[in-house]
Amino acid sequence: MPESSLVKDGRSSSVEYGASPLRQFSQSSLLLHRNSYMLGTFCTEHNVQQCLSHINQEISSLGLPPVWTESGNSSELNIVAVLNCMYDLIQLHRRGLRTLESMEVEQLKSSSNIDHLQLTITRLKEQLELSKRENTGLLERERQLQLKAKSLQSCLKNEKEEVQKLQNIIASRASQYNHEMKRKEREFNKLKERLNQLLVDKKEKKQAIDVLNNIGRADGKRSLWKTEKTEAKHEGEMYKTLLSDYDARQRELVLENAELRKVLQQMKKDMVSILSSRKPAVKSDKPEHSGVQARSEEEEEEVFDSSKESVELYCVHAREKLTNSIRLQWRRLKSHVERLDSQASLVQMVESKDTDAVPQETQEEEMDRLKLEIQQCKDFIQTQQQLLQQQLSSPCDEETASLLSNCYMLQEKERLGEEWKTLEEQRKIFERERKNFTEAAIRLSHERKAFEEDRATWLKHQFLNLSPFADSKKTPLLKSKSAFLISAETEAPEKLIKCHSDTASPTPRCVPLASASTADLYRTLCLIPENSSVQPKTNGEHVEESSMFCGDVFVQHQQWEHSEDHTPSQEKNSSI
């Protein structure tokens, strides 16, 4: 906040400064004057003139109207001007005071600002110092921690080594212990044997059973002799129990399987029903992919049907088929559900936008169609361009084609340059001829004038000879004739200018003016030969060419044609 206020202050003060230099100056000068008045020796009776001039100068330098005007020799003060001036000066003075005040206030403000800023600076410096100290502290701590981490790492390493060592010790001890155990056990067994032997040998206190009378077996049967047969029987019984167990387990599994199969079939049925109800919708949705999909679906159906027949078979192949078909259908169902989900979300979105779903779809379709069209058009354009390129350049690849086209352009340029030269020469020749013609025309006009004069004199003579009123009749006729001539002469250039402005040729006006006038003259005089009618045409052509030379070749070609097209109109213009 203090910064922003500071900026504001600075700006305002700068504005003040920008406005004030003149005022300052005036103020200082006024003060100076006052001081001089105080001294009281500024103006005396002797130096009134000098004072006046001095004040005048000062005032004029202040940009005020002069107080004193030297009207001739009289050096009188213009009192009004002086008063005005004084008033202005007072105003200036007041303004100066005001500004001074404001400046002082400004000064105060800025000084307090400076104080404040200095305070903040000191505070910030303190903070900086503090943070620096903290930073160093933290760095120190980090270093210590790093050291600690290093030591810990080394510790860890040591510990790991220790662990390894201990593990090795444990392993060795375990093996030793096992060995000892075995030894002990053997000894123990030996002792047992010995004990057994001793007990058997002793016979002092024999083991005995004392039964009042033998009891029958629990099953009431008599005990049997141990024979091969009993052994076989035992084996058989054992296997029987095992078999019965496996049998039971298998039955359980079969039951479970049947249950699962039932569930599976139910699921399949449901899936098929769902999918079959969905199929037409899919076809309508995606007309392009439907063909492929339909085929695959048919295949799936086939697989399913075949598996359906063999559901009860325990054939591996059938099972594989079944699982495959299930998997496929499951996948389709999943995608279906996913699509439904996405559709649902779309519908929701649409609902939130309060627009109908169908128009949007159609819109999208339309958009797609248009996009397709655009793409097609683009393709078409591209192929066209390619064909064009091929036609222009020989059937080479593009690089050479461009190279060739460049060469072609250069050649064209050269050719055009040559043509240009020849045309330039021709133009010169034409100009020379034109000059000759104009000279001839001038001569002719002179001759005609002379001839007119001759005829006039001749007519006068004749008139004078024929009637006394011959003089009065003769002058208007002559006048009208001369008037006609003058108008004709002024009209032609105007037309020519017009036509030239139409064609907008950069050639100087005088030349076509001359040429047109000459042509006009010839025409009026019926002096133009039949082949010379080409002259203006070639001239126009030439002009066009020069103006368009710097353009592209193609453009130039076009321009050529264009200028050729234009020439008749130019002719017309000029003929008018």
Added chain:
Amino acid sequence: MNFSEVFKQSNQLCKVSPDGKYLATCVQYRLVVRDVSTLQIMHLYTCLDQISHMEWSSDSLFILCAMYKRGLVQVWSLEQPDWHCKIDEGSIGLVSSRWSPDGRHILNTTEFHLRITVWSLCTKAVSYIKYPKACQKGIDFSRDGSYMALAERRDCKDFVSIFVCDDWHLLRHFETETQDLAGLEWSPNGCVLAVWDSCLEYKVLLYSLDGRLLSTYSAYEWSLGVKSVSWSPSSQFLAIGSYDEKVRIINHITWKKIAQFEHPATVESTKTVYKEVERRPAVAHSSTPRVNVLTNFVSLINSLLLPHLDEICSLPVQIPVVKPDPDRANPKIGVSVLAFSSDNHYLATKNDNMASAVWVWNMQKMSLEAVLEQTSAVRCFQWDPRHPRLALCTGNTKLYLWSPGGCVAVQVPTEGGFQVHSLNWHCSDNSLILLGKEQLCLCYMETDEEDK
């Protein structure tokens, strides 16, 4: 729920005959046989010394009483009270005695596991089985009593012998892939034999009846392994409790793990946690609305006045854990007891370092169904053989019952403080035998309620 009067017993020797008609108890050197329904003494037998082991024969006709100190076994007949049989193992000693499944043979294991002597009561014949292995569970009969699996140790290698119990014919004898075989157990259908290694190695081997190795399962290496193994009654699952405080359930088709039950100290996902709270009888259950009481149970046992009820806790629940001493052998950690309910639906487990909690798992959902947190360590728990109902005791004067419907604690209403140390369900009758230190009493469930 009713309780019988208290009877004396010693060494916690008190068993109901397999047919459920008689109750045999040992008091010092006397054997008392009572009728279960009337509790009248039917027979009284006097043995030569204090009885250290007593067992009914499978046909409920004979009772075996072993006096290990004297190396003597005495057999009594219910039908012929004057019939007697005495087996003297002599100086070779006796550490274990048991009936064969047919009830006509007695298998005595001599000291140092020198051999197993098989005595026939029919023929007085004696036969020996050498090299039996001294281990957690070295001998197991199949459920139908036709086969016996015996762990043997020869030349520092483990073997399993399968005998036909009928005539002690050795059916199969094969070496097992164990370092130190710790136990074996038949599947209830008698077709698969589960064999597990000692706790140093986690290894469970599954053998077919004909000795084929069906599968080997090992969950991890190096640390202490299997602590307990239990088949589900349907033979469908094999639950393996181990020292890592987990139970792994293996299926019977692929023999692969299908579930793993952990016993975390903080229970976060279960249906209910029942926590036993000590409370004065006066403020029993009117003050706290959260107390979960099976109302029918309460009405049932109203006369007994339940002072302690289990409370349903809101999750998560912290279960007290006791850190085992790492320096001692057989650390008190890991799942030591596993019990499937008779209908295969539930599995109850106990983790040794959370001795006060019993975990009940639902085997259909393979998830934790309930946790029963008691105030003291659980001594014993057992499933009702006919219903999904778990009875447990913690060495105090109460009996705890859990069923899917809820949990209830019952004070045993006897004078002089009957502390329940162990309990046994009657095989068919709807009753429980509660064993104290020197006493026993029967607890009868209300049969009418059950019929409903």
